[in-house]
Amino acid sequence: DYIVTEYIRTTHSIRAREVIAKYWAGEIVYQDTDLTEDLATICFSHNESYTYLLQMETFRVCGQDEYLCIPFVATVLRLADIIDFDPKRTPSVLFSHLAVKNPVSLSEWKKHQSINAWTISPRKLLFSAQCEHPAIEATILAFCNQIDEELRNGTVILSNLSDEGMDIDVEVYKISLPPQVDRRKIQAKKDIISGKPIYRYHDTKFSLSKKQIIDLLMGTKLYGKPGVALRELLQNSIDACLLRQKLSELWGIEYTPKVKVSLYTKNNVDYLRVSDNGVGMNQHIIDNYYTNVGCSYYSSREFSELMVSFKSSFTPISRFGIGILSCFMVCDSMEVTTRRIRERFECDEALHISIEGYESLFVISDSNKKEPGTDTILTLRPVHPWDRMNEEEFMQCIKGIVPNPAVQIEIETNKGSELYSSDYFDDLDLKPLLDYSWNNIKNIRKIDIDLICEEYGFKGKGCIGILIKNGLPAEEIEILSKDVEIDGEIYTLSSNIKYKTNCITETSTSISVDEDGEIDTNTSWSERFKSKASLSIHGIEVPYNLFPDYSNRMSKAVLKIPFPFSFRLDIGVNSDLNLNSARDQIIYDEKWLTFEENLYRIICRRLKDTLSSSDWKILNEIIQKNNTDTFSRVANSFE
Known part of the structure; x- marks a missing residue:
């Protein structure tokens, strides 16, 4: 119906001219003057630019001292048509501008008879409307803009009329x-009891920061896994809490940051809720950053100036300003309640925001939220990333996303809740990273090291595999060598192990007999003690393999170590890595x-401290011989 309506709207002026030419030729006559062609021209001009009217013949002589001013008639027709904006009309602009999918909102739109009165005079054109939804107000205002344009164009046309030398x-x-x-x-309708508008009108909807979005799209890929929606919400909440913590320290007030994640079911619908007691948002933040896709508050000049004014620094997790869009990978609507802390003991008014899709207008109204912070509730689709998880699996999912939380996180499900903090990361062991190939082998020594370094902002632990022969580090060890006649x-049967970048390889030579009784010699090799890593940045997991494999074969941001090394590491203060927008690829740059x-x-420092000086010297010689560029250079500096 919409397509047909739009087709008729855009082509009716052409069809009108064709119908007039076919059926009314010679029928539109005033006295002895045939005005059929003039009528067709006026009808055709209705959908043309106003400049078309400037090119029209101005006057037609219809009799003695009688004239037809064609542009005047065409202008009046255009104005009368567009100003006829009342409950009996449904301007197409309302269809084209409305992007609200909720059935209730659509029913309100159908009641757009909000235009309940008007005043039309030479000096004033006033419409009165009591709107029940911001989408209605937005589309009415957009239509008023079109009327304004037509009024300006009409003034230009009429002011340029000339008598064409006919003394008219x-x-x-x-x-x-x-x-x-x-x-x-x-304006918005008012609540009868409170006298307040039922919503706050702002022309608030998602928009694009063109340059930043283009940069993101040209250099990276956007989200590919729906589960990242939860990660993005957690990032936003942690950043908000850390910023408020920083401000509280500067203001000299006590503050305990908290983030709460809830997964619950109500009326057979699953909901995901992420709440925090961070800095919160006000209308300014919502208009300029939350809805301005690609424009992050933490990357803005406004944020930088705030940090400078407080003589402080703060490295946020969220940087791209597109995270909120990922929520619509798992939901069609969301509710946000927020209140921003402004000064030491002052807060902005609390707001409630209803978002019915990333193309939708935001429905913003007052909220009774007392404390600063933000609550976000997603109405999940029937199939979502967590629908088949039990309570324990969901909790482990959260801990996997944020293994080293900078603030305390509470996880709540239908069956209970659990609190966890950075202590969880301290207690994690390396067993999940050490597969069966890391089982004890006589000639391989496992060395556990800590990766804690305040200077670099590192926190974690690792395990190194070193070849040992006769109690000393060795480059290669022959396990078996036997001649068989x-x-x-x-024929020589052999087995040996040696270093390869990021692992130890075991090479074996064996013999076999084929169907014809021929004896073949076969050489096979396998990787032992293969390196594996778990990385998080500012507490948030980065699902990226730091060692070369098929998933990052085109990336230069990989580690090349001359022996096996498995580790778990969080990069915090004083260190950082640049990631793509999906946070699943590390950018190869100066930070890397x-x-x-x-x-x-x-x-190298931990190995040198653990090994004897002679053992370290031998191992370093092996490292230099198996040159792995950067690692060899760094190891050589520890001579």
């Missing part, structure tokens, strides 16, 4: 038109090179 009083046609629509009476020929060198430096 053209001033009678230059009627006075209002400069624009008076919009003061277009078969039918007068000597600094991180890589710092990590190698800690590994």
Whole structure:
């Protein structure tokens, strides 16, 4: 129906001219003057630019001292049509601008008879409307903009009328038109009891920061896994809490940051809720950052100036300003309640925001939220990333996303709740990273090291595999070498282990007999003690393999270590890595090179402290012989 309506709207002026030419030719006559062509021209001009009217013949002589001013008739027709904006009309602009999918909102739109009164005079054009939904007010105001444009165009057309040398009083046609629509009476309906508007109107909806979005799209990929919606909400909440913590320290007031994650079911619908007691948001933040996709508050000049004014620094987790969009990978609507702390003991008014899709207008109204912070509730789709998880699995999912939380996190389900903090990361062991190939082997020594370094902002632990022969580090160890004589020929069976980048390989030579009785020699190799890592940045997991494999084969941001090394690491204060927008790829840049060198430096320092000076010297010689670029250079500096 919409497509047909739009087609008719955009083509009816052409069809009108064709119908007039076909069926009314010679029928539109005044006295002896045939005006059929003039009527067709006026009808056709209705959908054309106003400049078309400037090119029309101005006057037609219809009799003695009788004239037809064609542009005047066309202008009046255009104005009468667009100003006829009342409950009996449904302007197409309302259809095209409405992006609200909720059935209730749509029913309110259908009641757009909000236009309940109007005043039309030479000096004033006023519409009165009591709107029940901001989408209605937005579309009415947008339509008023079109009326304003038509009024301006009409004034231009009429002011440019000339008598064409026929001594006609053209001033009678230059009627006075209002400069624009008076919009003061277009407003939200008021609650009868409180007397307050039922919503706050702001032209608030998602918009794009063009340059930043293009940069993101050109250099990275956007979200591919729906589960990242939870990660993005947690990032936002942690950042808000850390910022408020920083401000509280500067203001000299006590503050305990808290984040709460809830997964619950109500009326057979699953909801995901993430709440925090952070800085919260006000209308300014919502308009300029929350809805301005690609424009992060933490990357803004406004935030930088705030930090400078407080003589403080703060490294946020969220940086791209597109995280909130990921929520619509798992939901179609969301509710946000927020209140922003402004000064030491002052807060902005609390707001409630209803969002019915990333193309939708935000429905903003007052909230009774007392404390600063933000609550976000997603109405999950029937199929979502957590629908088949039990309570324990959901809790482990949260802990996997934020293994080293900078603030205390409470996880709540239908069956209970659990609190966890950074102590959880301290207690994590390396067993999940050490597969069966890390089982004890006589000639391989496992060395456990800590990766804690305040200077680099590192926190974690690791395990290194070192080849040992006769109690000393070795480059290669022969486990078996035996000659076997078969039918007068000597075959060597052998097995040895040696270093390869990021692992130890075991190579074996064996013999086999084929169907024809021929003896074949076979050489096979396998990786032992393969390196594996778990990385988080500022407490948030980064699902990226730091060692080369098929998933990062095109990336230079990988570690190359001349022996096996498995570790768990969180990068916090004083260190950082740049990630793509999906946070699943590390950008190869100066930050990566600094991180890589710092990590190698800690590994070498711990090895040198653990091994005897002679053992370290032998191992370092092996490292230099198996040159792995950066690592060899760093190890050599520890001579």
